[in-house]
Amino acid sequence: MDAITVKNLTKKFDDLIAVNDISFTVKEGEIFGLLGPNGAGKTTIIKMLATMLKKTSGVARVLDWDVGKNPDEVRRSIGIVFQDPSLDDQLTGKENLDFHARMYGVRKKIRKERIEQVLNLVDLFGKKDILVNNYSGGMRRRLEIARGLMHYPRVLFLDEPTLGLDTQTRRAIWEHIIKLNHEEKITVILTTHYMDEADFLCNRVAIIDEGKILVVESPENLKNMMGEDIISIGVSDGEAFSKKLSSLNWIQGVSHGDGIINLSVKRGEEKIPLLINFAQKENLAVQFVSLHKPTLEDVFIDFTGRNIREENGSTKTLIRDMIRARTRK
Numbered sequence: 178m179d180a181i182t183v184k185n186l187t188k189k190f191d192d193l194i195a196v197n198d199i200s201f202t203v204k205e206g207e208i209f210g211l212l213g214p215n216g217a218g219k220t221t222i223i224k225m226l227a228t229m230l231k232k233t234s235g236v237a238r239v240l241d242w243d244v245g246k247n248p249d250e251v252r253r254s255i256g257i258v259f260q261d262p263s264l265d266d267q268l269t270g271k272e273n274l275d276f277h278a279r280m281y282g283v284r285k286k287i288r289k290e291r292i293e294q295v296l297n298l299v300d301l302f303g304k305k306d307i308l309v310n311n312y313s314g315g316m317r318r319r320l321e322i323a324r325g326l327m328h329y330p331r332v333l334f335l336d337e338p339t340l341g342l343d344t345q346t347r348r349a350i351w352e353h354i355i356k357l358n359h360e361e362k363i364t365v366i367l368t369t370h371y372m373d374e375a376d377f378l379c380n381r382v383a384i385i386d387e388g389k390i391l392v393v394e395s396p397e398n399l400k401n402m403m404g405e406d407i408i409s410i411g412v413s414d415g416e417a418f419s420k421k422l423s424s425l426n427w428i429q430g431v432s433h434g435d436g437i438i439n440l441s442v443k444r445g446e447e448k449i450p451l452l453i454n455f456a457q458k459e460n461l462a463v464q465f466v467s468l469h470k471p472t473l474e475d476v477f478i479d480f481t482g483r484n485i486r487e488e489n490g491s492t493k494t495l496i497r498d499m500i501r502a503r504t505r506k
C-alpha cells in the first residue's frame with residue numbers, strides 16, 4: 178500500500194493557484210521531500226494531506242483513507258510538526274507530551290511508557306522536567322518531533338524541520354529523523370528549501386515551484402541527470418593550455434573565461450592529478466584547481482532556471498551556464 182496518493186490535487190486561494198494539479202505517491206517507509214522556494218506551495222500541500230485545509234479539486238489519500246471522506250482516520254494515522262513553533266513554553270517537555278497524548282486519547286499506562294520512548298528517541302529524556310521556556314531551538318524542535326510521534330502515527334509530516342537552526346543542530350535533527358524512520362518504521366514527508374537537507378535525508382524528492390511539481394526522483398538520479406563533474410583550473414598560459422587539452426580524449430568539454438578553464442569530465446577527482454602532470458610536462462605552472470560535482474542546487478537551477486535563494490556568484494553563474502549549455506546539446 179502507498180502511504181500517500183496525490184492525484185491532480187489543486188488548491189486555489191481566490192485567484193491564486195497555490196497548488197496546481199500535482200500528482201505523486203509516497204511508498205510506506207520512505208523519507209520523501211517536497212523541495213521548493215518560499216511560496217512554492219509546500220505547506221499548503223502538507224495542510225491538505227493533514228486535513229487542515231480543504232482541497233479545491235483532485236484526490237489526496239493517506240494510507241487507506243481519503244482526506245475528504247475519512248478525516249478522522251487520516252488524523253489518527255499521522256503526526257505533524259508545524260513550520261511555526263507550537264509548544265507550550267510554560268509546561269515542561271514531559272507535560273507537553275502528556276497533554277498531546279491525552280488529546281489523542283492515549284491510555285495512561287501506555288502514555289507513560291510512550292513518553293519515555295519518544296523522549297529517548299530524540300535524546301531529551303534527561304531534560305524532561307525542564308520548562309520548555311528554557312529549551313534551546315534545537316531541543317524545542319526535537320520535542321516537537323517527539324510529540325508528533327506520541328500516538329504511534331504511521332506517517333509523519335515535518336514542515337521545514339530545521340528552519341532557522343545552526344548547522345550542528347540541523348545535523349543532529351537529521352540523525353534523529355533517520356533513526357525514527359528506521360526504528361519506528363514510519364513514513365516521513367518533509368518540506369524543505371535546503372538542498373543539502375533534501376540530499377541527505379530523502380529517498381525521493383519532488384521539486385516544486387509556483388505550485389507545480391517539476392520532477393520526482395531520488396537525489397542520486399537527479400544529480401546524475403546533470404552529467405559530468407566540472408574541473409576549474411588556472412595555469413600560467415591558459416590560452417596555450419586549452420589548445421593542448423584537445424589531445425586528451427577523456428575531456429568532454431572545455432570553456433575558457435575570466436582566466437579560468439572549465440573542463441567537464443567523468444570522475445573528476447581521478448582526473449585532477451592527470452591534469453597537473455599534463456600541465457607540468459608542458460612547462461606550465463598550475464595556479465589553482467577546483468572540482469565541482471553536480472549538486473541538487475544545480476538540478477534545481479536546471480529545472481527552474483534560477484537559484485533557490487535567487488543569488489548569483491560569478492563562478493556559480495559560469496558553471497550554471499556551462500551545465501545549461503551542455504544539457505541543451
Ligand SMILES: Nc1ncnc2c1ncn2[C@@H]1O[C@H](COP(=O)(O)OP(=O)(O)OP(=O)(O)O)[C@@H](O)[C@H]1O
Pocket residue numbers: 190193195213214215216217218219220221222260370
Ligand atoms: N490561507 C491563505 N490564503 C491566501 N493565500 C495563501 C494562504 N496560504 C498560503 N497562501 C499562498 O499560497 C502560496 C503557497 O504558500 P505556502 O505557504 O504553501 O508556500 P511554502 O512553499 O510553504 O512557502 P515557505 O517556504 O515560505 O513556507 C503562497 O503564495 C501563499 O501566499
Ligand SMILES: [Mg+2]
Pocket residue numbers: 219220221260336
Ligand atoms: Mg511553508
